[in-house]
Amino acid sequence: MNNEALVETIGLDAGYGGTVALSDVNFSAAAGQRIALLGPNGGGKTTLIRTLSGELKAIEGSVNLASETGTVPQHDPARDGWPATAADVVLCGTLDSIPWWRRPGRRQRKLASEALAAVGLADHSTTTYGELSGGQKRRVQVASALAGGARILLLDEPFAGLDAVASRRLEDLIERLAQNGSTILIATHDLEQARSWERVLCLNGEQIAFGEPDSVLTRTNLELTFGSDLIEVPGGGLMAPPHHHEDHEH
Numbered sequence: 001m002n003n004e005a006l007v008e009t010i011g012l013d014a015g016y017g018g019t020v021a022l023s024d025v026n027f028s029a030a031a032g033q034r035i036a037l038l039g040p041n042g043g044g045k046t047t048l049i050r051t052l053s054g055e056l057k058a059i060e061g062s063v064n065l066a067s068e069t070g071t072v073p074q075h076d077p078a079r080d081g082w083p084a085t086a087a088d089v090v091l092c093g094t095l096d097s098i099p100w101w102r103r104p105g106r107r108q109r110k111l112a113s114e115a116l117a118a119v120g121l122a123d124h125s126t127t128t129y130g131e132l133s134g135g136q137k138r139r140v141q142v143a144s145a146l147a148g149g150a151r152i153l154l155l156d157e158p159f160a161g162l163d164a165v166a167s168r169r170l171e172d173l174i175e176r177l178a179q180n181g182s183t184i185l186i187a188t189h190d191l192e193q194a195r196s197w198e199r200v201l202c203l204n205g206e207q208i209a210f211g212e213p214d215s216v217l218t219r220t221n222l223e224l225t226f227g228s229d230l231i232e233v234p235g236g237g238l239m240a241p242p243h244h245h246e247d248h249e250h
Helices: 045-052 077-081 086-092 106-118 134-147 164-179 191-195 219-229
Strands: 005-016 019-030 034-038 060-065 068-072 150-156 183-187 199-203 207-211 231-233 237-239
Touching: 005 045, 005 150, 005 183, 019 045, 019 060, 019 183, 019 199, 019 207, 034 045, 034 164, 034 191, 045 060, 045 150, 045 183, 068 134, 086 106, 086 134, 106 134, 134 150, 134 164, 164 183, 199 219, 207 219
Parallel strands: 034 183, 034 199, 068 150, 150 183
Antiparallel strands: 005 019, 005 060, 199 207, 231 237
């Protein structure tokens, strides 16, 4: 494994029930890098995130991780009814570090409090999760990952449904976390966002391209990634198709 990499895949095939949904993924990401995961709905972004998180086992190839991972899943309205407070949700991120029979103690509560402060929500610790705005919910989930010690953050369409102000706050948080040494993989449909981050990984059932935005975001690669769904905009620009919520990818 590259000594500088926090996450690396080699010849990775991933999928469900032994059926490959994403094949031959080879990339590495260093501390401080933000990696855009681009691809159509069903192209493999969520499959990759679930495999890196350990939820799915690799069918072929390897996944090498130099830190804990933390996942911010796609927004699920069912979670909006959680009676837990923001602090409780963040505290859940610490549970893997203690035996199943032990309740979180002072150390875990301190980690949760520090993580909430890190995402700018210290004053919302007692707010019920369902009462938070969409952007605040995403940041609480990031805090939960941080409380668990994750330096590899896996964000699955975190900007979907957010307004401009909430999106800007989340972008600022992602930038700050990267500056502090986290590696952040962000599934997105926003090509302009992708151009502003350090690396881009294009997926469409297989790896199309990986590297710096200027070398990856070419018309050829985007056509291979999005096919006929790629949208032409006035002035000769290109836009990825809009996001549609998916619980999983097959």
